[in-house]
Amino acid sequence: MLIDTHCHLNYDYDGGKTPTDLVREAEANGVGTLITIATDHTNFETVQKISEQFPSVYHTIGVHPHEASLVTPEILDSMRAFLTHPKCVAVGEIGLDYYYEHSDREKQKQECQAQLEIAIETKKPVVIHSRDGEEDLLPMLTSYARRQKGAASLGVIHCFTGTREFGQACLDLGFYISISGILTFKNSESLRETVKSFPLNRLLVETDSPFLAPAPLRGKKCEPYMVKHTALKLAELMNVSFAELEATTTVNAKACFGLG
Numbered sequence: 001m002l003i004d005t006h007c008h009l010n011y012d013y014d015g016g017k018t019p020t021d022l023v024r025e026a027e028a029n030g031v032g033t034l035i036t037i038a039t040d041h042t043n044f045e046t047v048q049k050i051s052e053q054f055p056s057v058y059h060t061i062g063v064h065p066h067e068a069s070l071v072t073p074e075i076l077d078s079m080r081a082f083l084t085h086p087k088c089v090a091v092g093e094i095g096l097d098y099y100y101e102h103s104d105r106e107k108q109k110q111e112c113q114a115q116l117e118i119a120i121e122t123k124k125p126v127v128i129h130s131r132d133g134e135e136d137l138l139p140m141l142t143s144y145a146r147r148q149k150g151a152a153s154l155g156v157i158h159c160f161t162g163t164r165e166f167g168q169a170c171l172d173l174g175f176y177i178s179i180s181g182i183l184t185f186k187n188s189e190s191l192r193e194t195v196k197s198f199p200l201n202r203l204l205v206e207t208d209s210p211f212l213a214p215a216p217l218r219g220k221k222c223e224p225y226m227v228k229h230t231a232l233k234l235a236e237l238m239n240v241s242f243a244e245l246e247a248t249t250t251v252n253a254k255a256c257f258g259l260g
Contacts, residue, residue, distance in 0.1 A: 092127025
């Protein structure tokens with residue numbers, strides 16, 4: 001069964017669907033494991049409680065670059081406690097977003113670096129958000145990669161839409177790359193060409209739900225079960241059977257996050 005490596009089960013969904021609805025629907029559509037992602041300190045406890053409810057759900061703890069301006073030393077300290085939870089599999093999502101720039105760039109870099117340090121300290125992989133900040137982010141990831149020891153992996157560049165050069169540099173460091181529904185969009189030919197150049201044994205699939213519903217479901221709020229559409233497109237792109245794509249990305253996800 002597929003693993004949706006990045007979703008937000010604590011967000012609002014069409015029809016008032018609950019996490020229970022989303023998990024059941026995913027399982028009925030061949031998606032056996034979900035990783036629900038924290039974005040700031042206000043939802044640390046929420047994602048942890050969702051994870052605790054379902055054997056098939058894991059979670060992460062971290063502060064998104066959009067919320068970097070809110071980070072305090074006390075919030076970073078609280079992260080350390082939440083990261084000890086047995087179902088917490090990564091620090092994230094963290095990174096840089098210079099497209100929207102909801103937080104000052106220097107503050108984004110400061111808090112991304114602080115959370116990379118926590119990942120090294122706690123021996124957790126990271127979930128990296130990267131948009132238009134590759135030049136600043138890559139040196140930070142390079143330093144982190146040299147120093148991270150004992151984690152299941154370095155982590156993943158989630159919802160990849162970057163340059164081929166950045167993607168390959170991250171792969172060379174040892175990161176995984178996760179593919180979202182953007183791969184299916186009509187205007188994503190450049191992304192498809194880039195992804196084709198990456199090795200399948202380093203790729204994951206995700207929804208980033210409730211965002212980025214894949215074709216043919218554009219216009220709807222994305223849900224975890226929809227990751228199958230992304231996986232089908234990725235199998236076609238990589239010229240492998242769906243069964244091979246499913247098996248390989250599942251093995252990759254387990255290795256990336258240290259899942260049993």
